[in-house]
């Protein structure tokens with residue numbers, strides 16, 4: 001038995017200092033330890049993209065990273081997209097309006113990958129868009145709706161950085177406030193959302 | 197919890213990392229970007245006792261030019277390489293190869309050293325390294341050594357790295373003015389591993405004939421391999437469709453036993469190798485004759 005390691009991470013602006021077993025993947029940590037079940041887990045070997053989150057602003061597979069490796073990082077998950085009153089982010093609204101989701105299993109990954117892309121380049125060209133979307137798999141909507149949703153998101157944002165939509169302080173925003181230490185949900189508190 | 201129980205160490209120096217890897221008590225494995233190793237851990241195809249995480253080791257993520265070489269630290273991510281204007285301008289084939297590797301979401305973490313050490317037969321970097329005459333630097337308990345790419349890939353997923361050695365740097369010669377290059381592959385979907393691919397450089401001599409041609413095929417055999425017979429067919433000849441097609445067929449014909457899987461039969465891979473090599477030679481020769489803006 002290998003003992004827990006203490007790690008400090010900021011997830012959606014909330015700071016956590018918690019112990020994790022070294023073999024815990026970041027996605028399992030987010031879902032099971034923190035109860036943030038918005039990030040989905042599918043293939044667990046990097047192919048589907050359902051688990052995509054932002055680590056220090058970069059869209060990465062959270063199934064291919066250990067939680068201990070995230071020590072010191074800022075993580076943004078789909079839960080971090082909403083506004084202060086629980087409003088949907090324009091990227092989420094765009095997916096809703098353009099039928100960019102059906103069952104929603106793949107959606108958190110598509111949203112986070114799109115978020116990184118539009119942070120990087122508010123007006124990506126067709127090749128860039130297709131390359132990023134190509135790294136995410138959807139098994140039911142059909143990709144046309146998703147493709148249109150990206151255009152719609154670009155329009156809605158109108159050049160605003162995705163992090164600045166709800167004013168500075170959004171995820172990855174320049175002035176993200178240091179939230180107080182929060183007690184993480186215990187490992188067994190993940191019951192309701194952990195169906196795979 | 198997918199991986200079997202394991203311990204994780206995050207050394208900050210190469211020396212510490214090498215010492216951890218050579219711990220006689222534990223089976224230790226280096227962890228770079230995890231884009232190949234983590235799937236193996238999650239599927240429990242690998243069950244090491246200890247992961248020696250290289251992420252925090254200092255001095256392993258540079259991308260710089262020195263004396264005609266582009267030097268990339270083993271832990272430089274593919275995303276960093278893709279965004280490096282130095283690589284794009286001075287080593288455009290390496291840049292092009294980078295863009296063919298997975299998706300941005302994979303390149304954000306996957307590293308240069310990881311792709312070389314993984315030595316997937318369908319991977320882009322190993323083939324580009326063989327075609328370009330790259331070198332690999334490694335540090336082990338008995339010090340540092342330099343291994344030419346042509347001697348680095350020994351077999352399917354097998355390299356010349358000793359178990360306790362760490363790959364520290366990949367160095368690739370810059371493309372000199374006048375050298376044409378091409379990097380082409382076919383895969384089911386952009387970002388997937390190639391079913392077949394080819395990396396080619398061609399120089400033109402004063403009389404406009406091809407010289408110093410280098411062809412490396414990937415995705416067709418257990419390791420990226422130079423197509424020496426095909427190179428000989430091209431050298432000394434004026435660029436032309438007929439000669440390039442012949443060389444392509446020779447390159448494909450020399451593949452011992454092409455890989456075969458659900459995605460592509462051996463015959464299809466051989467066919468792709470021939471066609472891609474012919475086209476790559478033509479593209480490289482055109483670029484050689486037109487160094488500006490090539």
Ligand SMILES: Cc1cc2nc3c(=O)[nH]c(=O)nc-3n(C[C@H](O)[C@H](O)[C@H](O)COP(=O)(O)OP(=O)(O)OC[C@H]3O[C@@H](n4cnc5c(N)ncnc54)[C@H](O)[C@@H]3O)c2cc1C
Nearest residue numbers: 046226228229230231232233298306307310313319363388
């Ligand atoms: C969805 C998906 C698509 C992909 N598509 C492609 C593709 O099209 N083309 C392609 O080439 N690759 C592709 N890959 C693989 C990706 O490029 C990996 O990043 C790469 O193969 C390994 O690099 P890494 O840094 O992730 O290494 P890791 O996964 O961390 O390590 C891989 C292996 O190399 C060893 N290793 C790593 N670094 C060192 C070092 N410095 N010294 C000694 N040993 C070391 C590790 O011990 C391990 O055995 C894909 C991966 C995924 C998940």
Ligand code: FES
Nearest residue numbers: 042043044049063
């Ligand atoms: S669950 Fe991580 S990529 Fe599929």
Ligand code: FES
Nearest residue numbers: 102103104138139
């Ligand atoms: S909406 Fe069902 S998998 Fe994409």
